[in-house]
Amino acid sequence: MPAVVWLVVLFVVPLVIMLSLSLKTCNPASGACTMTWNWGELPRQVNLYRTEFFTSLEYGAAATIVDLILSFPIAYWIAFYGGRKKNFFLMMLLVPFFVSFVIRTLVWEFILSPSGFFLTFLRHAHLVSANFHVLGTGSAVIAGLAYNYLPFTALPLYVALERIDRRVLEAAYDLYASRREAFMRVILPLSVPGIFAAFLLTFIPAFGDYVNQQILGGTSSTMIGTVIQNTFLVTGDYAAGSALSVVVLVISLIGIWLYSRVLGSRSIEEYL
Amino acid sequence: MSVVSDAATVGGRPHEPVAPATKRPHHWGRIALPAYSWLVIAYLVFPIVVMFVYSFNKSVGGVPQVSFSWNGFTTLWYRTWNDAPGLTSAFWLSIRLALIATAISTVLGTLLAMALVRYRPRQFHGKGVIEQILFVNIAAPEIVMGASLLGLFVTFNIGRGFITLVLAHVMFCIAYVAVTVRARLTGFDRSLEEASYDLGAGPFTTFRRVTLPMIMPGVLAGALMAFALSIDDFVTSNFVSGTSSPFPVLIYASTRVGIPPQVFVFGSVIFAVGIALALSSLAIGRKRI
Secondary structure, X not given: OHHHHHHHHHHHHHHHHHHHHOOEEEOOOOOOEEEOOOOOHHHXXXXXXXXXXXXXXXXXXXXXHXXXXXXXXXXXXXXHHOHHHHHHHHXXXXXXXXXXXXXXXXXXXXXHOOOOHHHHHHHHOOOOOOOOOOOEOHHHHHHHHHHHHHHHHHHHHHHHHHHOOHHHHHHHHHOOOOHHHHXXXXXXXXXXXXXXXXXXXXXXXXXXXXXXXXXXXXXXXXXXXXXXXXXHHHHOOHHHHHHHHHHHHHHHHHHHHHHHHHOOHHHHHHHO | OOHHHHHHHHHOOOOOOOOOOOOOOOHHHHHHHHHHHHHHHHHHHHHHHHHHHHOOEOOOOOOOOOOOOOOOEOOHHHHOOOOOOOHHHHHHHHHHHHHHHHHHHHHHHHXXXXXXXXXOOOOOOOHHHHHHHHHHHHHOOHHHHHHHXXXXXXXXXXXXXXXHHHHHHHHHHHHHHXXXXXXXXXXOOHHHHHHHHHOOOOHHHHHHHHHHHHHHHHHHHHHHHHXXXXXXXXXXXXXXXXXXXXXXXXXXXXXXXXXXXHHHHHHHHHHHHHHHHHHHHHHHHHHHO
């Protein structure tokens, strides 16, 4: 099958090459790499960029939690009360995707910029203090990540809530469950697979993202994606970059493995 | 008729229910929840409005760069949309790339999906492994795919350019197409194909006249997804593009030297066209139902 060949040659083989590159020693000037079985490179790189790894985990998790909190009520509302306007509301959730990812992030730079018209307006209206600034901080990065990946959270939640059999809910009410009880003991437990899928589909890309950090963050909030991009494309140290990518891959694979253990890897197709 | 009330007529008793599942939305269900939802929608739309507004912003001192502060209204950037160096050609490169990647990945992904649905693990060795690869491919962070592809091209001394972009884009689109098509293939009635064979049609005619029309909605959904993924891809493209920059890569590179205001013009126009297409397909879809 040509598709399998394509995936093996351009997805599996590169990952194996990445593993082997992380054991090599590369000359950044010429780009030539020789195999030195340098097992020390990986722990050395992890140690070197420990802060960036933790920053990425923290920002990725923060953005995912913000997205879960932001999108659960709206997903619930569309699934249960959307009526015939359901498709319209779902399209509204997807509205950011009609603008290129990089442009979207750039616009947030304009919104959060101290000289942009939005913050200028807020300052004149005395809604924020004169020296308020958010651009270049971790909060700006988290805000950007949360904005960019919100549809990845909202859609799986919607799918899970939509699938809940209304008769189960009705049974809960027939058994004199209050709205609160029905929500806590029927709707919430039944939406757990969706929450898990939403978490996976939001956290992994947010964790590896570097565009938001590069555009909205400052030097104090460097994420691991930025480091990987720079070691590959600026420094040209493929061994170091590969070692770091291997760690990112392993962290993601833990999440992926947990997901397929609990829900089965095929279930992902329902949430895309 | 909404799904909520449909469910009530299916599951509910026709006579007076004590506590129907579809009790009218609670007070917060009637006011707070919709209000909140509209706030979230406003939050999603707000940056797009800002982009649109900034596309009419004058630049400072005649330098063709977007400026953060508001300097007055102008339609100059719409009139000179083609003047930003490299922007228009990068846009067409992205379109070409997305069309080619969509075409290849839709064909390959559809064939893979059909193989995955038709054959049992015993007939199809490695089926489980392929499914795992698809899943990891979808869930893996893009930076790892981009970086590892760069490692591949460097190791084998392959020059980066349009070809490597196509190779990479097809790679990350195949899994999405395969999974999307497969999701719509479940419940596919094989007996219709058998009937076609019984009536003397060959495998090709059967595929063209029976199978393809039936799986077409899934294939189209997969193709749409592949196109959307490809046209907006930044991370992988940034690693494998070399000197031929697609639209997102070019814009990202321009953030260091100053963004040409035409970027927001392109963004606004693409948004308007995309929304118009989506709304009209929604409208057509509703009429059919």
